[in-house]
Amino acid sequence: MATKALTLYETTIGKKAVMAVSGVVLLGFTVGHLAGNLKAYAGPTEYNEYAQWLRTVPALLWGTRLALLFAVAAHIYSAFSLWRRNKQARPTRYHKKADLATDYAAKTMYLSGPILLFYILFHLVHLTFGGQIFGEGLIFGLEGYTWEVSNPYNNLVRGFQHWPVVIPYVLGVLALGVHLFHGIWSMFQSLGANHPKYNHLRRDVAIGLAALLTIGNLSFPIAVMAGYLEPTALRFNFPELG
């Protein structure tokens, strides 16, 4: 088995397959993540109880985190190794080159990818490890924005009341949408999910999913800015969230 996996990864197709599979893992997470966050619309209690529930099974939590970390690493490493190889395949560039099929998303994968990476780091610093990093001080030095250990709902909502949080978030989500639009279609292609009868659906699925995730994630800052979601005055006690 080991040799086989090695042989596969050695081919460019294998590398793309690794990107596709890791991409599916990350996509799955993104969908789940959005679904969970949509609980914000159900109210602070539901949202915070959900957040608390996520932390109750450490094996699940760390399993997921490890899987995600591994997927991100594999995704980036494969992308980088393909990128390097592809550069070598055409050392002299064309003086003129027309793009006839390449859309904006495909063309900017090597841009939207790194943007996403930086955004994810920012996002982790902000909402995952905010408590550890900022302690009782102001988060990102923003006026009146401090960490509430047992109230992720407020951490979320109050963040979006500040432009310095909203702007990177919106950019990150847009990069995610663009990246996914090419990425999802590309995943079908790389894994050979292909049947003449259904091939036309692949673009539709890519557009649909990318749009859904973009709109869903963008709804939070909009809802907060519009005053639909407001910080809650309720007090919670979820020590696990520390």
Place this chain on the structure above:
Amino acid sequence: MELKSNEPTGPIDKRWTEHKANSKLVAPHNRRKHTVIVVGSGLAGGAAAATLGELGYRVKCFCFQDSPRRAHSIAAQGGINAAKNYQNDGDSIYRLFYDTVKGGDFRARESNVYRLAELSVEIIDQAVAQGVPFAREYGGLLANRSFGGAQVSRTFYARGQTGQQLLLGAYAGLARQIDAGTVKMYPRTEMLDLIVHEGRARGIVTRNLISGKLEAHVADVVVLATGGYGNVFYLSTNAKGSNATATWRAHRKGALFANPCYTQIHPTCIPRSGEAQSKLTLMSESLRNDGRVWVPRKKEDCDKDPKTIPEKDRYYYLEERYPAFGNLVPRDVASRNAMYVCEDDGLGVGPKVGDEPRRAVYLDFADAISRLGKDVVIERYGNLFEMYERITGDDPVETPMRIYPATHYTMGGLWVDYNLESTIPGLFVGGEANFSDHGANRLGASALMQGLADGYFVLPFTIGNYLGTVRQVSPLEDDDAICRDAIRDVKARIEKLMNAPSPKHGPDHFHRLLGNIIWRYCGMSRSRDGLKEALRQIPVLREQFYQELKITPTKDEGINQTLERAGRLEDFFELGELMCIDALEREESCGGHFRVEHQVDGEAKRDDENFQHAAAWAWTGDTAAPKLHKEALSFEYVKPTMRSYK
């Protein structure tokens, strides 16, 4: 010299089988001791190299293109005949044989033609097994169509790319042998001379077209499968690189050249659009199955939009003149009639080129579209329509195509016996390069058949017989004196071309002029006076060529495409001259050779009493006239009849 056909006797349907049974074989362990050179990688060469490699011979295969997959067999569109009788319409090997002999106007060797018809069946099996995607019916079985006027549907096809698919099949076979190490491929390598040692063909001199390096390659057998000489006309449907240098150089070394005047002019090509025209594009003759050929009845309609010309003012000249066959008359008849209506009657259509008469006639699909529907017509001819539109900017669904004849295939070639061996022992010739199977005219969809029959089934076997008989050829190395001398001769020839005394023009200039002479005097219609005029003009032009040829780059190292063209043209001059000599000598009209002196009511008039032979010419030196040898032809099975398509 007596030309021995070496054909077996006895009942014609047993000849090939018995010939095989009575021939010598080479044992498997001995085959790898023999080297076979195959020049050309088209259907005949590619198939022969692949099969010989598979049998275990050491094969060296050469082509001037960058890959064997580019040989011009790839451009054949229409289809390949085979006597499978899958359509249950009364076809048989005998009928295909009969049609081919008759189509060749009784100027082919019966035994060869019968073998060809016999092998046609195996070719289809072989091709399908290789993965050639022939057209199929909804039931999953192979589809057939009637082609070029045949009264049975025996043509297998792959959209309009039959040649491509068959060549890629042979190429795949070749690739398999290259992979297995039995065939070594030499792409971008051109044969410039034949090495004959102790009376046997033993090798070739080549020029590497990238480095310019001249090399000798020796072998036990040399196979030439280098195609035809249609480019002597400059404008033809051949690929730009197609040339006759290999066969012509072999001819100069002693191989007889047979029937050079038999050239086929294909009726359905896209007409010239201007003076810079570099080649003509053929469209499959299958178009005539559903298209109707016409010109305006009135000269003043010739530059009008064809759709505005009412039915009564359209002259469907083939349907009117040949009611039984109509638009499906044989190629030569269709071609000649197009010439008559354009050049004699002045009814040609399309743009004028220079001050020449308009040279084009309409091929109209309007009736077929209303009868069968647009979809069916596009299914049948879609890619031909696309090709036409790309070149002319017109859509044949909307407006009739314009077509005109162009040189397409040459039936003449190196003389070979039943074993496809030339008059130089050990030199075998296959495909269009030999003269063997088509007589004076080739039927549609028979070129692919012959190339593959020669390559897959005949040559591998007859070469075995030759080697089994000779057993041991005398040792010869690439650097023996004879090889060094051969290289030196080629080098001298190149130097002569590169150092003309008063260089003025590149080779294309002279090639166009030569083409004009041949097209005018030795094209669709030939006359005694015209041919004599051609024979007066060609040597003058050739002398001018040697005086004024200009070649840049001025080095013979590295890529020098001008030099390549000049060398090929040098040989076309001599070959063109021989074509005219042969055409002048053949005082009759037959097949692709039409002499105005020999006709009855505009129909070709054969002279079986005096010309029922293959005319094989021997080279006798640069300044001497070629010497004619005749191989008498006898027809035991298909009795010569006068052709009538009225």
Place this chain on the structure above:
Amino acid sequence: MKTKNLKLHVWRQNGPTDTGRFEDHVAENVSEHMSFLEMLDELNERLIADGKDPVAFDHDCREGICGMCSMVINGHAHGPHERTTTCQIHMRHLFDEGWDEVWVEPWRASAFPIQKDLVVERQALDEIIHAGGYISIRTGSARDANEAPIPKPIADRAFDAATCIGCGACVAACPNASASLFTAAKIAHLGLLPQGQAERMSRAKRMVAKMDELGFGGCTNHGECEKACPKGISIDFIAQMNRDLLKAVITDRDVPSGHGDGE
């Protein structure tokens, strides 16, 4: 008949190691009915007459089927008209684009070394075919052609893949100089047909391994190849190749020695 003067910038390079440069020319009074290569022919005749080196370029059949011609014209592999090889590009197609100035470049890929000017070496494509792009059948050993019916849709689809002319435009147009479409077309052509099943897995493995070994880039699913392909071969075949390869690597046993069996 329309005519035009055209400003040309043609890539000139003496050999694989030369750096190369653009050379400027003007093609005067070019007719719309002329082919692009005929325009270059005329330029070359003028260069020869002037004692200069003509532009070296590959071409042969000039009817769009041999796959020998290969130029990037203003950034378009094979020029601006879809499903068309360079040799079938006519000046009218350039006029339609409104071009007065044209940059002519060779295929650019490290697997296609430039031999001179616009001539590149595409032997790498042959080598991919040598690595299994065939069905192993001995001459004369085939069964009757009609013995195995093939459903028309499958035969047609195999044909779509089989129309590849091996010109390398897919490599030239690909942002990564990948030969995926070329390789996929052959794997799909043979893999779709019942005759090709026996070697389907080993074929996919060997051909892909060879493609990678020769220094082509990897596919990133941009689809430029499909647009540039003069035969319009679909990138759906690349998906099929990917699936075959993944399946082969996961399920197929040992990498075969991979040879035919010529004794």
